[in-house]
Amino acid sequence: MVSPELYRLEYDREHILHPYAPSNPPSNMTFVKSAKGVYLELENGQKIIDAMSSWWSVIHGYNVESLNTAAVEQLTKMSHVMFGGITHEPAIKLAQKLIEITDKHLERVFFSDSGSVAVEVALKMAFQYWNSQGNSQKNKILAFSKGYHGDTFGAMSVCDPITGMHSAFEGILHKNIFADSPGCPYGAKWDEKYISDFASKLEQNHKEIAAVIIEPIVQGAGGMNIYSPSFLKSVRALCNKYDVLLILDEIATGFGRTGKLFAYEYANISPDILCVGKALTGGYMSLAATLTSKKVMQGVEANGNVLMHGPTFMANPLACAVANASLELLLNSPWKEKIQNIQTQLNEELTKCEALTIVKAVRTLGAIGVVELHEEVDLDFMTPAFIKEGVWVRPFLNLVYIMPPFVITKEELTHLTSAIFTVVKAYECYKANEKKV
Incomplete structure (x- = not known):
């Protein structure tokens, strides 16, 4: 018997169009059932940090009382x-x-x-x-x-x-x-x-x-x-x-x-x-x-x-x-200070990605962090790898980039930047092995 969760995901895959994606894609979408603060809660109960602010819009985080x-x-x-x-x-x-x-x-x-x-x-x-x-x-x-x-x-x-x-x-x-x-x-x-x-x-x-x-x-x-x-x-x-x-x-x-x-x-x-x-x-x-x-x-x-x-x-x-x-x-918030703190931390913590040979450049401004690769990303590899690390990052072209909510804490941002380094490093090994084959 098919579980209700699997049924819903299969129905989505068969009938619902998503942005810049084929109809009836080879893999299911990530199922989000709720969100609070900087976290998305998945159907299986896992909570992951949304590094994208839902395409750059959720600056205060989710489910904000006011x-x-x-x-x-x-x-x-x-x-x-x-x-x-x-x-x-x-x-x-x-x-x-x-x-x-x-x-x-x-x-x-x-x-x-x-x-x-x-x-x-x-x-x-x-x-x-x-x-x-x-x-x-x-x-x-x-x-x-x-x-x-x-x-x-x-x-x-x-x-x-x-x-x-x-x-x-x-x-x-x-x-x-x-x-x-x-x-x-x-x-x-x-x-x-x-x-x-x-x-x-x-x-x-x-x-x-x-x-x-x-x-x-x-x-x-x-x-x-x-x-x-x-x-x-x-x-x-x-x-x-x-x-x-x-x-x-x-x-x-x-x-x-x-x-x-x-x-x-x-x-x-x-x-x-x-x-x-x-x-x-x-x-x-x-x-x-x-x-x-x-x-x-x-x-x-x-x-x-x-x-x-x-x-x-x-x-x-x-x-x-x-x-x-x-x-x-x-x-009415200290938004300038928050953004400056985010930029300072992104500068410090994303710089280590420059040591990876697959990385072309790292750049930041405000609450924007970009890790540019020498080749296009493979979403089938990166999406599950990021979720495993407890974050939601949606790369495109040859860019692994983030625009986190302004309310992200220092610890949450470190979790995020560490996940980027881990996944990009794993991707470098993956591509190297792929080329050997």
Whole structure:
């Protein structure tokens, strides 16, 4: 007789699609039945540390009392109401807080239900900004190699066409322009050569470029590339020179992840449009926002136009209420000290991975740790190996990386970094034996 657990896993394998995975995969998913703090509890009772913050969003850990309370209290009032012609307190409060904590030029907030859609809205803003003023020639975006901005069609069109996971759609995506990825490592001496390709592309094509889009300081899913703030400063200066809007995608980096509340603060610049999401609700539910300036919206609305977007769940009250509680929890905590402590510990404890021949580089910033290998990882090897060590790490490409919850303790983080060294070392032996065979 098949156990209930096995039946559920088999049903999942046969019928449910998971991200970036084949239908009916050769192995079952990892079954999580509950979560608390930094731990995921598996169906068999094992507790493992979530090093990924559920794709970078669960900054406070799981099952947080104040966020639970905010959700329950809002549920007793209304879980959802349309935003067309209607407004409500959670949305107003959240907009006020976002305007308060972001750059002073960002005065308009558009709420959406995912990071990808926040990017779609930003692209629409940029195109409508120029089109509403009679400049339809500006119909392209200048993006970057190794960039990743989401999986919807507009977002896919500004992801790296090679590493952005969207090559299957190349023939039907809007054709944009790509510059070399930022090549000046964080902390390295600045040289103008690093910006030459971007400067050249912008100079040659600025008459048809509506906006530049970039992930500030850390390119995430495109390769965990951590680059110099000087590069971002130069991007801003060149956008000003050629009268092109600058979109900053802070969906992964926002709300303290890099050690600053927003990563653009490292370069002391102002975006024209800012996208935030992921950690906005502390990982409780999907919510994102696109912020822009009064100037941009006046451009969009020239000649009686309006921004043409309106999701059904725009400014969902339940999500906004939890986001308000999450921001309050973050801003009233010693988050800067926590992130600095995490970075210091990651620097000290991940460095030993550099002794392994399979490791190409180790880099950290804030609560981000990256161990880059010389070859792509094998998830069938690494996933069970990490679970055996009591941690959940989800590598991709040739990267073993972590973005732990900010509430992780020193002991829990040591457990995590030790597991990375152990598994990567075992993987090195595994690959060496495989090559011998």
